[in-house]
Each structure stands twice: as structure tokens, then as C-alpha cells.
Amino acid sequence: MSAEKITAETRTEFGKGAARRIRRDNKIPAVIYGHGNDPIHVTLPGHSTMMALKRGGSNSLLELEINGKPQLALTKAVQVDPIRRVLEHIDFVAVRQGEKVTVDVRIQLVGDAASETLVVTENTTIEVEAEATHIPEMIEIDIEGLEAGVQIHAKDLKLPEGTTLLADPELLIINVTQAQTTEDVEAELAEAEAEAGIERDEPEAESESEAPASE
Known part of the structure; x- marks a missing residue:
């Protein structure tokens, strides 16, 4: 699985209000965890990230360019709006080349x-x-x-x-x-x-109609 390259922007605003503003700009808030470092909060371009996740599936591997530096990130959790079906938030785990996961x-x-x-x-x-x-x-x-x-x-x-x-x-x-x-x-x-003690109703036999009396 090759890593798709996505340019990420670091972010310093958090909370629901900040996340809504990010999504209004057709971008996706995300967090990168791993290797004992502090979480890295980033913003990703909406369309290109969505297409990368579609192609890569549930274990998509992205090469995020953060402040000019590449970071391999493995997708771990994706939040999707249940009605509009748009990406709301992504959790990544930082990985290194050759690292086993x-x-x-x-x-x-x-x-x-x-x-x-x-x-x-x-x-x-x-x-x-x-x-x-x-x-x-x-x-x-x-x-x-x-x-x-x-x-x-x-x-x-x-x-x-x-x-x-x-x-x-x-x-x-x-x-x-x-x-x-x-x-x-x-x-x-x-x-x-x-x-369950349920008894089926037997179909009623059709009553034979009486033949008309012959004169």
C-alpha cells in the first residue's frame, strides 16, 4: 500500500465552533498520535482527503506534509456525519517507514x-x-x-x-x-x-353448494 501525499495545515483553534468553521471551508479537522509525542492537530483538504480514504480503505496510509516535513500517518478512526455522509474528523497514528503495525x-x-x-x-x-x-x-x-x-x-x-x-x-x-x-x-x-403454544387456524373446507332440485 503506497502512501498518498496530502498537504496538511497545523491548527491552534479547537472545540466544536472551530471544527464547524473548518468544515464550512470544505476542510477536515484531524489529529495525529503516536511515538510518545504530543498530538499534532491539523486541517486537511476535504475532497482530496476523502478520495484518498476511498482508495485506501479503512487502513489508508497518508504522507502528510506538515510545515514542509513529511509524516506517514495511518488512519485509525473516521467520524462521518450520519445524514450528510461527509467526513467530520479523522484520527491518525504516526508511523515510520518499515515500522510494523x-x-x-x-x-x-x-x-x-x-x-x-x-x-x-x-x-x-x-x-x-x-x-x-x-x-x-x-x-x-x-x-x-x-x-x-x-x-x-x-x-x-x-x-x-x-x-x-x-x-x-x-x-x-x-x-x-x-x-x-x-x-x-x-x-x-x-x-x-x-x-410457543401458537395454534394455526386450519383453512375451512368450502361447503358444498346444494344442487338445485330437479323437477
Whole structure:
């Protein structure tokens, strides 16, 4: 994962009022933590930062130019307005070239399992350790043709070179089960209703109409 370059401005005003003024100018307030230093409060350009995070995903690595000096920063938390869907604030962790970091990487399924199966993703991310500049964007799992009963655990994943598994090796990631038929669903529903003491109304048989009397 290469770092995208963004020019940042240091800021000295804090609080909700200052943050609103920053966002009105189409900029984003952010903080950089790490390496035992005091937090660095900066302002980032809104559009270019948003596009960089879209391309880089949840573990986006940015090279922030602060007062003419480059600083690698790994995205750790992003606050998004729930209604307008705009970025409100970003927390970064300062990293160095070659430094290893702990991150959660998303799982991506490839292919289709066998017919009449149901693929359940028990965990959508996996915790790994990787160099800050070589964090995998995703970890792919090939499920092509897998039959019911197959399970894939963390230890079964094919990790990129330089990436180390930190999660429990027995952590269940993918569980392939037999897809339920309509009859199975109805049987389970009937059993649940019986346990709850619910009685279904039987459909009333249509009354036979009397044939007209013949003269």
C-alpha cells in the first residue's frame, strides 16, 4: 500500500465552533498520535482527503506534509456525519517507514460455492501485523465449488508475504452449510409455533353448494 501525499495545515483553534468553521471551508479537522509525542492537530483538504480514504480503505496510509516535513500517518478512526455522509474528523497514528503495525484487514470472498449451499461469513475482518507501507487492502478467500460442511479458519488463510496472523488460529471465518428448503423453513416455523403454544387456524373446507332440485 503506497502512501498518498496530502498537504496538511497545523491548527491552534479547537472545540466544536472551530471544527464547524473548518468544515464550512470544505476542510477536515484531524489529529495525529503516536511515538510518545504530543498530538499534532491539523486541517486537511476535504475532497482530496476523502478520495484518498476511498482508495485506501479503512487502513489508508497518508504522507502528510506538515510545515514542509513529511509524516506517514495511518488512519485509525473516521467520524462521518450520519445524514450528510461527509467526513467530520479523522484520527491518525504516526508511523515510520518499515515500522510494523497491528490492523484489521477485511475478508473478500472469490468465486461461488456449490449449488444448494449457504456461505456464512462469521468474521468479516482479520487481525494481522504488517509493515505500515505494505498493509494488504484485503485478504481473499477462494470459495469456488466448496461443499456444505466446509469450514475455513484463520489458520487456513493465505496471507501476503510479510503479513503475520495475530488472530486466534482457530477463529472461524467461513462456514459453508446446506441451504434450507421451503419445507425446512416451514417445519422450523411450525416447531417454533408449537413451542410457543401458537395454534394455526386450519383453512375451512368450502361447503358444498346444494344442487338445485330437479323437477
